[in-house]
Amino acid sequence: MHSPSIKRRLCVAAIAASLCSVAPLMAQQSEDAEQSAEQRKNVILIIGDGMDDQQITIARNYLKGARGKLLMDQLPLRSVSQILTQDDEAPSKPVYVADSANSATSMATGISTSRGRIATSAGENRDLVTIAELAKQAGYATGIVTTASVTDATPASFIAHTASRGCENPNVMKPFEDSPRWLDPTACEADRVTNGGPGSISRQIALGNHDVILGGGQKHFSPIAEESKKSVSELAQNNGYRIVTDQQGLLDVQSSALVEDKILGLFSPSTMPTQWQGEDGRSAEKPEPSLLNMIDWRLGSVELPSTMICEDNPSFDGIPRLKQMTDIAIEQLWKRSQQGFFLMIESASIDKQSHKRNPCGSIGEVEQLEEALASALKFAEQEPNTLILVTADHGQAAQLIPAPSMFKSIGVPVYTPGHVARIITPENQVLSVNYATNDFPSEEHTGTNVPLFSNDVGLGKVPPMVTQPEIFELMKNHLFD
Amino acid sequence: MHSPSIKRRLCVAAIAASLCSVAPLMAQQSEDAEQSAEQRKNVILIIGDGMDDQQITIARNYLKGARGKLLMDQLPLRSVSQILTQDDEAPSKPVYVADSANSATSMATGISTSRGRIATSAGENRDLVTIAELAKQAGYATGIVTTASVTDATPASFIAHTASRGCENPNVMKPFEDSPRWLDPTACEADRVTNGGPGSISRQIALGNHDVILGGGQKHFSPIAEESKKSVSELAQNNGYRIVTDQQGLLDVQSSALVEDKILGLFSPSTMPTQWQGEDGRSAEKPEPSLLNMIDWRLGSVELPSTMICEDNPSFDGIPRLKQMTDIAIEQLWKRSQQGFFLMIESASIDKQSHKRNPCGSIGEVEQLEEALASALKFAEQEPNTLILVTADHGQAAQLIPAPSMFKSIGVPVYTPGHVARIITPENQVLSVNYATNDFPSEEHTGTNVPLFSNDVGLGKVPPMVTQPEIFELMKNHLFD
Numbered sequence: 001m002h003s004p005s006i007k008r009r010l011c012v013a014a015i016a017a018s019l020c021s022v023a024p025l026m027a028q029q030s031e032d033a034e035q036s037a038e039q040r041k042n043v044i045l046i047i048g049d050g051m052d053d054q055q056i057t058i059a060r061n062y063l064k065g066a067r068g069k070l071l072m073d074q075l076p077l078r079s080v081s082q083i084l085t086q087d088d089e090a091p092s093k094p095v096y097v098a099d100s101a102n103s104a105t106s107m108a109t110g111i112s113t114s115r116g117r118i119a120t121s122a123g124e125n126r127d128l129v130t131i132a133e134l135a136k137q138a139g140y141a142t143g144i145v146t147t148a149s150v151t152d153a154t155p156a157s158f159i160a161h162t163a164s165r166g167c168e169n170p171n172v173m174k175p176f177e178d179s180p181r182w183l184d185p186t187a188c189e190a191d192r193v194t195n196g197g198p199g200s201i202s203r204q205i206a207l208g209n210h211d212v213i214l215g216g217g218q219k220h221f222s223p224i225a226e227e228s229k230k231s232v233s234e235l236a237q238n239n240g241y242r243i244v245t246d247q248q249g250l251l252d253v254q255s256s257a258l259v260e261d262k263i264l265g266l267f268s269p270s271t272m273p274t275q276w277q278g279e280d281g282r283s284a285e286k287p288e289p290s291l292l293n294m295i296d297w298r299l300g301s302v303e304l305p306s307t308m309i310c311e312d313n314p315s316f317d318g319i320p321r322l323k324q325m326t327d328i329a330i331e332q333l334w335k336r337s338q339q340g341f342f343l344m345i346e347s348a349s350i351d352k353q354s355h356k357r358n359p360c361g362s363i364g365e366v367e368q369l370e371e372a373l374a375s376a377l378k379f380a381e382q383e384p385n386t387l388i389l390v391t392a393d394h395g396q397a398a399q400l401i402p403a404p405s406m407f408k409s410i411g412v413p414v415y416t417p418g419h420v421a422r423i424i425t426p427e428n429q430v431l432s433v434n435y436a437t438n439d440f441p442s443e444e445h446t447g448t449n450v451p452l453f454s455n456d457v458g459l460g461k462v463p464p465m466v467t468q469p470e471i472f473e474l475m476k477n478h479l480f481d
Numbered sequence: 482m483h484s485p486s487i488k489r490r491l492c493v494a495a496i497a498a499s500l501c502s503v504a505p506l507m508a509q510q511s512e513d514a515e516q517s518a519e520q521r522k523n524v525i526l527i528i529g530d531g532m533d534d535q536q537i538t539i540a541r542n543y544l545k546g547a548r549g550k551l552l553m554d555q556l557p558l559r560s561v562s563q564i565l566t567q568d569d570e571a572p573s574k575p576v577y578v579a580d581s582a583n584s585a586t587s588m589a590t591g592i593s594t595s596r597g598r599i600a601t602s603a604g605e606n607r608d609l610v611t612i613a614e615l616a617k618q619a620g621y622a623t624g625i626v627t628t629a630s631v632t633d634a635t636p637a638s639f640i641a642h643t644a645s646r647g648c649e650n651p652n653v654m655k656p657f658e659d660s661p662r663w664l665d666p667t668a669c670e671a672d673r674v675t676n677g678g679p680g681s682i683s684r685q686i687a688l689g690n691h692d693v694i695l696g697g698g699q700k701h702f703s704p705i706a707e708e709s710k711k712s713v714s715e716l717a718q719n720n721g722y723r724i725v726t727d728q729q730g731l732l733d734v735q736s737s738a739l740v741e742d743k744i745l746g747l748f749s750p751s752t753m754p755t756q757w758q759g760e761d762g763r764s765a766e767k768p769e770p771s772l773l774n775m776i777d778w779r780l781g782s783v784e785l786p787s788t789m790i791c792e793d794n795p796s797f798d799g800i801p802r803l804k805q806m807t808d809i810a811i812e813q814l815w816k817r818s819q820q821g822f823f824l825m826i827e828s829a830s831i832d833k834q835s836h837k838r839n840p841c842g843s844i845g846e847v848e849q850l851e852e853a854l855a856s857a858l859k860f861a862e863q864e865p866n867t868l869i870l871v872t873a874d875h876g877q878a879a880q881l882i883p884a885p886s887m888f889k890s891i892g893v894p895v896y897t898p899g900h901v902a903r904i905i906t907p908e909n910q911v912l913s914v915n916y917a918t919n920d921f922p923s924e925e926h927t928g929t930n931v932p933l934f935s936n937d938v939g940l941g942k943v944p945p946m947v948t949q950p951e952i953f954e955l956m957k958n959h960l961f962d
Contacts, residue, residue: 053533053534053930053931054876054927054929056930057930058928060563061575061577061928065575066575067565067575067948073561073563073946074946075945076945078559078945078946080554080932082538082547082554084548087910093910094542094546094548094908096542096547096881096883096884096913097882097883097884097887097913099887184890397880399876399878400876400927400928401578401918401926402577402578403577406578406580406925406926407921412921414919415919416918416919417898417899417920418899427574429575429576429577430577431577432577432578434917434918436897436898436915436917437880437882437897437915438886438888438895438896438897438898439778439896439898440888440893440895442888444882444883444886444887444888445882445887446535446881447539447542447883449534449537449538449541451561453945464554464555464556464557464558464559465554467548
């Protein structure tokens, strides 16, 4: 991997990139643009993974206070997306809870599939054309920005095709070897290169032609590629990708990337660290009932986990913010096509930190999404033909519950059978977050419909309710009608 | 209580009231109206108690299928309401989870108060003027329809004022006598008649002047009223209320009520029974792990509760549907004022059945709300100056979770630590509903923001997000601007 350093724009040299607004660059480029801004069309799809109404409310209370509004709350249009999932064994039958693979596939392709699938169809395993592919074919620039590995289910569903989300890199393509325990060893069989398939997700990305791909996931690009002597990274470089792996590399892209360069930014081995964590790294914990209470629920007492604050996560040091990746992606995509661009931005760890019962992690990721949204809105002010959609892919386990219980006055111990984190908010009140879909190391998703927001470009186009595959139609219509 | 029977309209005599559309009656009355429909203004506020996005999604999947849409989903405007609650001991401080008393007070009065309060202010216990009172004073007809007791928190917050929701009838006003265990024996002290207060909620309703009040709660009107020798019912009759207690009485109202009559319908001793219940009366149940699994979560097995269908609740026989009460309330209110009316309709047991972990009960109540909404929309077709708002007061515990677990393939038992009901839907798939905010006999509320829908009259007036007290402003503006 290389990070060539050429002379930088003054702005970049002088101050940190996160302080460099996209706007002045846009203004300058806009003057030069052969095609007027009115004719260019852009779609920015922002996905908060697992960002359901509970997660939004928890984050709003923490970040803005009970009476505050998030930036997404201030968008002119709020709709709702009903998630669809199919039964892989009986594809006409519904399943009521999704994972990120099938829900991202819905948005990317307009077709509802079964859990775990990356832009392939339920049952018959047919490749489904994605909005990023359609856009690229039609001359748009295309980009993906995520805080997950770029090979993770949500980004992958826009730029790859596999039967299983597990087929992330060459190592897991080999049967019975290095396969994660949850992955059926035959899951990647049809996608193997030796079987005429497209290979692992990282290989597909490396051999692809999308313009800007930024996120985590170095470990999926370092193995030797399938049926090759080169690493996946080397395949990517041979295919025209400039690979960057740190803040400095990202700044160098901003100052020196050529329009011919494709950009692959991989800023952490796997998922990018979150900006915040619970106090001393704590997550939600189980209440501890007294022995007497364990014998009879009406007796004894319970000790709830002690309250905690959210604190900076030391692992986040030196990691690019989602906003910074967003700003650079928008800038680079804008330079690359006179037609416009499609960009998917994911704040991934709202979900991942909810699986791990860490509300501080999730809240920090909502804040990152908000910053990215601010960048997108700023761009859209200058380029008004930019459709911005903000949504979630599926619901998550976290619930905002009373602190203390509504039934406290009855005088018996009342507490969650699951895990609870009791966070002290900036308003100095206790925000109690319950995780109780299972006692396994990872919580379940939920099947609730999720919010769908739009900027003013969506007014009159985005109805008050859509099914998730209709989000594909909204984006396609904007780019192609 | 009496149900005078006078000659009935042909429509009523010939067919069941539920088949008698409101529309033809409206049309006829409209011809006679001195004031044109354009000048009359009506507000219909429909509250699904506890009807958050999880409840809506669960009901949608069951009633309309995964790809279906509820009637509320088809309304032209979908917004969201952020619930506000104050700390009674420090009223400027927020609390992050509401109950129905303070959340209904927000909507009824425009002021955020503390849990348990019925249209009184946090801390200082000042009476707050309600939208129903403002409307009545200004010459509008006013009505309340609910499937709860009419003295329950949601309806009471529009038509009464007490420091505690517990002060429902004369018996609980007496200190230390008959007080429910959860009610602080001093909670109703300031509201006692002997202390210069307005008395119990039922007494306030009996002595009030709202035109139509329909729901459950006979038991709150049969006791001897405070400082009186008469029952609360008798007080109500002396105050001009015609009291009806069954279907026939309701039909008689439709055929024979005079414009001078005020109507108090009490169709069950307490909360009205729900139309549906779980198979054989079952609710959600705890999974049963094997002994080995109880020793080590990675070992052994678990038996999940067996699947069930939803079935008719035999106790619902002869109980008026919410739609029937709605139709008659609209018809009677329309007759009573040339200015227009305010009507609050509550489907109460979405919440109450979620407290009891009975998803079939909640789903049936969403269906009842949908029918009432259909009636309201039909009326608004003829009387287009009718603002219809549909919302929830707060979130509830129920969560739609995967069936089976997302982690099933790992091969260890993964199951909720709470209670789960596994319902067979009309699509013949399993819909798994988790209740896990506590192990007490009643689940907790949650603090999530809740949906707010509007008919076309709200377009351009209802923003994409409101705080719950702003719902009061929306209604007031419609009636008074």
